[in-house]
Amino acid sequence: MPPRILIAGAGISGLALAQGLLNHPTKEFEVIVFERDAGPQARWQGHHIQVYNYGAKALLHLLPPHLIARLSEVLPPHIENECHSAQIIDESGKRVVIFGAKQAKDVHDLAQIDEKKTAWMMGYRPGLRNLLLDGVDVRWSKQVIGYEESENSVRICFADGTDEVGDVLIGADGVNSIVRSQKFPNSYKQHLGVTIVPTDVLVPASLAKRYHAFAKHASATVFLGPDGHELLVTTRLHSITEDSATFYRMTLQYGFPSAETNYAVSSPADVVKDINKFLMKWKRCELTDTLLELWKLARTQDVKVGGMTYVPPVKRALFEVAGVPEEGKASRVTLLGDSICGMSPFRGQAANIAFQDAVSLRRALDNYEKEGFVRCIGNYENEIRPHDLKAQIASRYVCHLYHIGLERTLKGEFLRSFSTREMTLFGLRKWPVPILKPLSPFIIAATIVYVGVWKLESAAQSHPPYDTDPRNPKAYMNSKLKKHHAEH
Numbered sequence: 001m002p003p004r005i006l007i008a009g010a011g012i013s014g015l016a017l018a019q020g021l022l023n024h025p026t027k028e029f030e031v032i033v034f035e036r037d038a039g040p041q042a043r044w045q046g047h048h049i050q051v052y053n054y055g056a057k058a059l060l061h062l063l064p065p066h067l068i069a070r071l072s073e074v075l076p077p078h079i080e081n082e083c084h085s086a087q088i089i090d091e092s093g094k095r096v097v098i099f100g101a102k103q104a105k106d107v108h109d110l111a112q113i114d115e116k117k118t119a120w121m122m123g124y125r126p127g128l129r130n131l132l133l134d135g136v137d138v139r140w141s142k143q144v145i146g147y148e149e150s151e152n153s154v155r156i157c158f159a160d161g162t163d164e165v166g167d168v169l170i171g172a173d174g175v176n177s178i179v180r181s182q183k184f185p186n187s188y189k190q191h192l193g194v195t196i197v198p199t200d201v202l203v204p205a206s207l208a209k210r211y212h213a214f215a216k217h218a219s220a221t222v223f224l225g226p227d228g229h230e231l232l233v234t235t236r237l238h239s240i241t242e243d244s245a246t247f248y249r250m251t252l253q254y255g256f257p258s259a260e261t262n263y264a265v266s267s268p269a270d271v272v273k274d275i276n277k278f279l280m281k282w283k284r285c286e287l288t289d290t291l292l293e294l295w296k297l298a299r300t301q302d303v304k305v306g307g308m309t310y311v312p313p314v315k316r317a318l319f320e321v322a323g324v325p326e327e328g329k330a331s332r333v334t335l336l337g338d339s340i341c342g343m344s345p346f347r348g349q350a351a352n353i354a355f356q357d358a359v360s361l362r363r364a365l366d367n368y369e370k371e372g373f374v375r376c377i378g379n380y381e382n383e384i385r386p387h388d389l390k391a392q393i394a395s396r397y398v399c400h401l402y403h404i405g406l407e408r409t410l411k412g413e414f415l416r417s418f419s420t421r422e423m424t425l426f427g428l429r430k431w432p433v434p435i436l437k438p439l440s441p442f443i444i445a446a447t448i449v450y451v452g453v454w455k456l457e458s459a460a461q462s463h464p465p466y467d468t469d470p471r472n473p474k475a476y477m478n479s480k481l482k483k484h485h486a487e488h
């Protein structure tokens with residue numbers, strides 16, 4: 001009997017792992033994915049996703065040949081004038097910085113680019129999720145509520161009163177993971193102090209042209225507004241044709257600093273109005289007018305266009321999820337994706353990291369016959385811990401730079417805000433770490449030791465007969481002093 005791998009959550013991480021295990025080159029696994037949604041189209045999947053060279057490489061490892069052949073549907077090849085780079089533009093429309101990336105022709109070319117170099121392409125997220133669903137046994141309407149682990153198996157329990165038994169359980173159930181809360185009860189979710197409002201819009205060609213006068217065909221552009229507000233726009237130059245007019249899809253993501261963590265579901269029309277109000281406070285110019293026009297395209301109710309549902313925007317507080325704790329005890333249960341490495345979306349890398357982690361987990365499970373599942377999972381967690389943490393720190397830095405640091409820096413307020421302690425060094429999060437209080441005993445002890453050694457050393461150097469010993473650094477001064485005392 002092949003090992004039975006249970007995966008909680010049919011998001012892109014859980015499904016990528018399922019594909020990897022089902023298409024293992026030498027081993028056979030039975031893989032079942034349990035998803036609380038009622039079906040594949042039950043939830044909005046967002047439109048664009050940034051796929052890096054290392055994420056593309058991981059996908060090529062995980063997918064079977066027939067799905068690799070379809071990858072260009074979700075990561076369309078580069079077309080003329082397109083620039084797969086991210087840039088920052090200030091309120092007046094001036095480009096502040098462009099984060100140059102190596103340009104790739106297509107997904108295969110992307111996967112070939114050295115991982116030390118930055119390279120990515122913008123892909124279609126709903127298409128990627130659909131592709132990952134292909135051939136996977138997903139049980140819909142199965143809400144996981146917990147699990148029971150024994151020496152030889154793990155039992156997963158569902159809200160409908162049923163359960164399933166398997167050899168390993170992987171919690172790929174997102175940022176509010178039930179599996180994580182049971183496996184690591186002390187793990188935490190940390191609010192990043194930023195709220196985002198993402199939505200997808202269908203943009204007519206004339207407006208897309210006005211937009212690209214500023215964006216210069218870049219796939220990702222951050223427009224900086226006042227008070228740490230920004231609008232991130234991601235797009236491709238591939239058009240879709242509707243009613244004989246040309247349209248482009250864009251993902252708009254408005255972000256602003258806020259301490260609010262729990263947004264009640266407000267009316268979509270109100271959310272759209274709120275963001276309009278924010279945009280009205282931006283500097284009045286052609287750029288702001290263009291961004292306002294784009295935002296006006298946000299839907300206030302679900303609309304299906306070209307097989308895609310455009311849902312109204314909602315406010316979402318951003319959280320980061322603590323990574324694999326050092327003291328965590330390995331077991332038959334582990335985590336993948338946002339459930340263990342949730343981070344700010346501002347570097348567009350969380351899903352890419354999850355694909356890489358899925359490759360690591362598949363590789364770790366290679367040895368299950370020799371080492372047993374618990375050891376394999378321990379190896380996987382040790383491998384991903386430092387790597388995930390590094391990615392989280394980088395994405396936190398970028399998130400705070402956009403919303404706290406950069407806008408003030410541009411206005412020349414950086415030093416003032418830093419010196420008045422409104423902001424922390426280079427826009428990093430302010431941690432309320434006490435320094436003087438816990439260090440005070442060490443400071444006092446160090447002072448006593450220093451003064452004591454100094455006194456002892458001076459006494460020893462002035463003591464005859466060593467006071468004039470040529471090896472004594474003070475010998476010359478001491479003999480002069482002695483002579484002086486003898487003469488007077």
Ligand SMILES: Cc1cc2nc3c(=O)[nH]c(=O)nc-3n(C[C@H](O)[C@H](O)[C@H](O)COP(=O)(O)OP(=O)(O)OC[C@H]3O[C@@H](n4cnc5c(N)ncnc54)[C@H](O)[C@@H]3O)c2cc1C
Pocket residue numbers: 008009010011012013014034035036037046048049050051142143144145172173174175176177178198253336337338339345347348349350351352353354
């Ligand atoms: C606006 C935005 C833009 C982003 N852009 C990028 C990008 O460009 N590139 C990138 O790499 N990453 C990006 N990310 C991050 C990326 O979307 C996530 O890292 C990725 O979706 C994580 O996938 P996941 O499968 O771990 O979690 P999810 O996508 O959250 O999937 C979890 C699944 O588990 C299910 N589930 C939850 N609880 C239960 C339960 N109790 N029982 C059963 N099922 C359950 C959910 O219904 C869901 O289907 C972005 C994120 C956001 C918010």
